[in-house]
Amino acid sequence: MNVAIIGASGYTGLELIKILINHPKFNIAYIANSSGDINVKDLHPCLKNVINMDVSLANASEVAKVADLAFLALPHKTAMSFAKELLELGLKVIDLSADYRLELETYEKYYCEHLDKEHIKDAVYGLPEYFKEDIKTAKLIANPGCYPTASLLALLPFIDYIDTDAQIFIDAKSGVSGAGKNPSETTHYCQINDNVHAYNPFKHRHMPEIHEKVKILKGKDVSINFVPHLLPLTRGMLVSVFATLKDDIDVNEILNKAYKDCEFIRIREKPVDVKSVAGTNFCDLFVAKNGKALFVSSAIDNLLRGASSQAVVNANIICGYEEYEGIPKIAYVP
Template identity: 35%
Template sequence: MTVRVAIVGVTGYAGGELARLLLRHPGASLVAAVARSHQGEALRDVQPHLHGAPAALRISAGVGDAEVVFTALPAGEAARQARGWLAEGRKIVDVGSDFRLRDAADYSRWYKFEHPAPELLGEAVYGLTEFAREPLRTARLVANPGCYPTASLMALAPALRAGLIETDLIIDAKSGVSGAGHTVDEAFLFGTIDGSLRPYGVPTHRHTPEIVQQAAVLGGAPARLTFTPHLIPMTRGLVATCYASLKPHVTGAMIAEVYGGAYRDEPFVRVLSTFPATKQVLGSNWCLVHTVVDEENRRLIAIGALDNLVKGAAGSAIQNFNVMCGLPETAGLEALPLWP
């Protein structure tokens, strides 16, 4: 028994990564590879790293008889089509940002458009899998978290949930260029990026309200955030270094115990005793976490590292899909780490 799935936006980076993983997933059958461009062409010709894909799998305009639709589209595009797919009885995992924020007013403020399906925002499950398994089991619409929010929230969640830190947060994060998609723009040319590091989107980055919203949910108190993302000269991989003030009673031993306990049985999270590096997660669904207690300044520094296209996009989407469909959570994701 396999679940029939479609990828909408399959010509993009996240869509291509979804195809890489779903084509070898034992519980999924990729029945439709959807995009506006290249229709009629074989997926393996359009995404040449998928040279093992069946020749018959061609780019199409519709999702066919898919039971689950993965969307990896620019902001607003999944929301324009979601209502129809749900009415047809399909489930949706949106790798984009259309269903991540609870309040439609936040879309006009941060994304600069009126949300096309505001009535769906209340139903969407925010799919940070490790903290959402129960609602995911019955979800028909999943908002897959952004890449920066995944690394940041995985790094901060145990301390937030245990009430060990204040919710006034600072996050300094760095991502490879694939995080921006395959857009042709001077800012992402090799000559612009190579040998150069630059911050961007301060304080307007669209992941800011998402992290604030979910930090408040996890911490049970309103959150504030200063978020500084950077573009680094590599293709994929992301590190988020998060700073929060420790509550007065909190010790380093308490932090170590809470983090060890929170992630002990997680299949895709490892708490390291040293600093993580992007190379350790490339191509895999791992999120590596490391904490430092700065006693002098009474601060927690929590670091999360992941591959933005896997745990930050396609991998976590498939992890969510597995939970939604009652499949083993690790299905299709097990053998991925390059570094055991």
């Protein structure tokens, strides 16, 4: 199947190219960004002698001539305008932005006015472990954010066993690539090197995404307190969930049962680390308890499982391929 990548300039766009170059079923037929007039090997020098393809100025009509599916690695608001055009032209769309992840009211509260109200109701949330059957028949996939991916995979197996009158705290830490390619004061080398800091505590846009999906999947309106931190790492994400159990239960049995048939979930017997998942689509999970105090930890590659490789898994599923086809499994270690 011919596919297009729209938004090739950023980190997630590059990761999509790297995965799709070697994919057994997908062929990259179109690469675009907001300017065009450059070859992909000049846009990303690491691709020299790997792929030789011109980068186009993004145009939905041109995409429809050569591709059947499009990946949108674009900022929110920009993505929805392209998605709307592509869907009307009959393409399948995997959107890596936030534009279709939330219900309309929640989206407009935390982001901006939605420009494609017609299609937002048709979007399927692309967390395969929980929405695989819906993904199979979808035309539009809302690829989850990196923080919600790691948080939900850790939290969801235990929602039915948690005291939902108590507060749930999520302590999340991300590598700097999660902030995107454009530099800022907080991501400047002199600021982030040998440093760590929290940002947007209790106010981060991914908090309502986590809350909403828990409510949809489990029917429970839980109190979630989400605090993200920025680490002096290029890539990787470590999320720690703290909650209170209703009863003394076997937490390892619950976690293993929840994910026993899941291709890209690994249950660890020791606390997880980001290096073991870097460069892969795996989510590594660890659970422990102290009486009724619950601790669940997850580790993912924020650019892959938190964005690009998860997007390709979703594309595999909606196209009827095996979800693991072409998906990276070997970590960048040592």
